[in-house]
Amino acid sequence: QTVVTQEPSLTVSPGGTVTLTCGSSTGSVTGGHYPCWLQQKPGQAPRTLIYDTSNKHSWTPARFSGSLLGGKAALTLSGAQPEDEADYYCLLSFTYDWRVFGGGTKLTVL
Amino acid sequence: QVQLVESGGGVVQPGGSLRLSCAASGFTFSSYGMHWIRQAPGKGLEWVTFIRSDGRKAYYADSVKGRFTVSRDNSRNALFLQMSSLRREDTAVYYCATDIKWGFEDWGQGTLAIVSS
Numbered sequence: 001q002t003v004v005t006q007e008p009s010l011t012v013s014p015g016g017t018v019t020l021t022c023g024s025s026t027g028s029v030t031g032g033h034y035p036c037w038l039q040q041k042p043g044q045a046p047r048t049l050i051y052d053t054s055n056k057h058s059w060t061p062a063r064f065s066g067s068l069l070g071g072k073a074a075l076t077l078s079g080a081q082p083e084d085e086a087d088y089y090c091l092l093s094f095t096y097d098w099r100v101f102g103g104g105t106k107l108t109v110l
Numbered sequence: 111q112v113q114l115v116e117s118g119g120g121v122v123q124p125g126g127s128l129r130l131s132c133a134a135s136g137f138t139f140s141s142y143g144m145h146w147i148r149q150a151p152g153k154g155l156e157w158v159t160f161i162r163s164d165g166r167k168a169y170y171a172d173s174v175k176g177r178f179t180v181s182r183d184n185s186r187n188a189l190f191l192q193m194s195s196l197r198r199e200d201t202a203v204y205y206c207a208t209d210i211k212w213g214f215e216d217w218g219q220g221t222l223a224i225v226s227s
Contacts, residue, residue, distance in 0.1 A: 034211060034212035034213060036212070036213030036214060038155070038214070040155075045205060045217045045218065045219050045220055046147075046155065046205070046214075046217055047217065048207075048213060048214045048215060048217070050213075051210050051211050051212075051213030051214065051215070052210075052211040052212065052213060055211065057215065089154065089155050091155075091157065091213065091214075093212040093213075096160065096169040097160075097169035097170055097171070099157040099160075099171075099212075100157070101154055101155045101156060101157060102154075103154050104154045104155075
């Protein structure tokens with residue numbers, strides 16, 4: 001049973017910077033896991049922010065960035081806004097039929 | 111603009127079947143692999159299945175393998191999920207999403223399937 005680990009909750013001040021991480025029980029996360037980051041607000045469908053480690057969609061705010069950090073995938077938010085308060089999920093892909101989401105991070109902007 | 115609209119959710123008894131649909135518009139459907147992802151009430155996300163753009167190959171999570179079948183009709187811009195031998199733990203909102211580089215691009219709003227007696 002592969003476990004993908006995220007911080008259950010984090011708090012950031014408005015205008016501040018925070019890094020969310022995504023680790024794997026199988027070992028270091030690499031670009032070959034194609035890390036993907038999603039944002040979900042209450043009552044809404046998820047929205048993808050980052051795919052393939054660091055690629056952004058056209059709708060991804062510039063303040064979000066993806067990277068690999070210390071054997072984990074990372075999502076950094078620089079200059080947090082109140083509207084960034086949400087749940088954030090990462091996805092790691094190991095094979096075509098082995099893709100695992102992390103448990104999610106509840107981000108509070110306070 | 112891209113639109114993905116899921117339908118077909120509802121209430122079904124354990125052991126029953128349900129067929130979900132995802133109607134796609136605003137993009138060249140036949141060029142994209144497609145995913146189904148689900149979310150149990152109050153819980154996190156779970157990847158369910160992926161089907162390649164031409165429909166010739168599909169992949170499933172272990173939790174649904176042998177019970178769920180994904181298919182697509184590129185002539186109708188439609189994606190389907192046939193769910194059989196349903197269990198209470200299959201209760202969830204089911205989302206369809208377009209694939210990009212092993213991740214997701216666009217998402218639908220989801221359809222709720224409830225397995226209950």
